[in-house]
Structures are given as C-alpha cells and as structure tokens.
C-alpha cells in the first residue's frame with residue numbers, strides 16, 4: 197500500500213517513543229542507517245526526534261532536510277546499524293527519492309525535518325509505503341536486544357560498569373526468549389561494539 201499523506205497510526209507509530217531505523221543520505225550520496233526514537237506526544241501530537249551531535253544521521257538530516265523511518269524487526273540490522281555500517285545492498289532508492297530506505301523494512305515513511313530548537317527536530321510525513329501487514333507479536337528476546345543496544349551505547353559514552361551488568365541481564369533474556377536472529381544479534385553486538393569489558397558482560 198502506498199499513501200501520499202501517511203498517517204503515523206497506520207505505521208504503528210503511536211503515543212510515546214517508537215524505535216525505528218532511520219535512513220539518510222549524505223551530500224556525496226552515501227546511504228546511512230542508525231536507530232532513532234520517534235517521539236509522539238499525545239495521540240494527535242506532532243512527531244519529533246532528538247538527534248544528538250556527532251552522528252551521521254544528524255549531519256545528513258540537517259544537510260538534506262529529509263529522514264526515512266524504517267519499521268523493521270530485524271535485530272541484527274539494529275545492532276549493525278548502531279555500531280557499524282550496513283552494506284550498500286541493504287538500501288533501496290524508491291522512484292524519485294533521494295533518501296534511501298531499507299529493502300527489508302515492512303514499512304517506511306519519508307519525513308521532512310525541521311529544527312525546532314537544540315537537538316529537537318520536527319518531522320512532517322511526506323510519503324510512505326506499507327509492504328507487509330503481518331502483525332508484530334511481542335518477543336521479549338527482540339525487546340531485550342534493543343535494551344542491550346541502548347545500554348551498550350550508554351556504556352560507550354560513560355564507561356560506567358553498571359551498563360555491562362544490564363547488558364548481561366538482557367543477554368540472558370535473549371538466550372531464553374529470543375530466536376536465532378536475536379541470539380545472532382547479541383553475538384554481533386559483542387563483536388562490533390569492540391570496547392573493553394563488553395565481551396565480558398556476564399551472561
């Protein structure tokens with residue numbers, strides 16, 4: 197289904213913070229992907245993101261004025277786009293779009309982005325596609341991969357060892373509740389994050 201004026205509700209972007217993989221394009225045409233949280237304040241509230249300094253996503257979004265939110269449940273892609281680069285073959289450029297999308301996203305929305313203040317940017321939906329209509333049932337293993345990733349990014353910033361304990365805690369949930377792809381994601385996280393201590397986060 198293609199919509200010209202996408203309604204965030206149809207894409208599962210609800211009240212609160214929705215985690216997506218954002219795709220952007222650099223001035224020189226290089227596609228980039230990284231997880232971000234889309235903030236929706238109230239059911240009718242407008243959408244915004246906080247983009248912290250230092251990321252390609254922020255730099256590209258400011259330069260191009262565009263960002264795509266990809267709705268995807270591939271835990272390995274979350275890990276690889278946080279701590280590494282996705283292979284060029286992961287991206288697609290739909291007709292007439294400068295901004296890339298993820299080939300395997302079950303849905304995506306192109307937003308125009310405008311800086312409100314500081315790190316806060318407003319998102320205006322422009323165009324969207326829903327490719328898959330299969331429901332996303334809850335899997336604690338998938339959720340635990342996302343929690344581990346968030347703690348790994350915090351550990352990277354602060355080096356506070358409490359984050360290693362939490363990564364260990366969520367890693368145990370992945371081993372019990374996750375599927376093959378979630379277990380692969382945790383293994384990739386420890387490999388890619390590549391900072392001392394993370395590999396020893398106790399399972």
Ligand SMILES: Cc1cc2nc3c(=O)[nH]c(=O)nc-3n(C[C@H](O)[C@H](O)[C@H](O)COP(=O)(O)O)c2cc1C
Nearest residue numbers: 215230231232233246247248251252253278345346
């Ligand atoms: C689940 C999750 C949500 C995140 N949300 C945000 C966010 O809302 N804003 C942000 O600036 N960074 C966020 N991050 C951190 C970025 O994804 C991370 O800094 C990434 O390395 C940036 O990559 P890039 O330089 O390719 O853009 C999030 C990370 C994870 C794992």
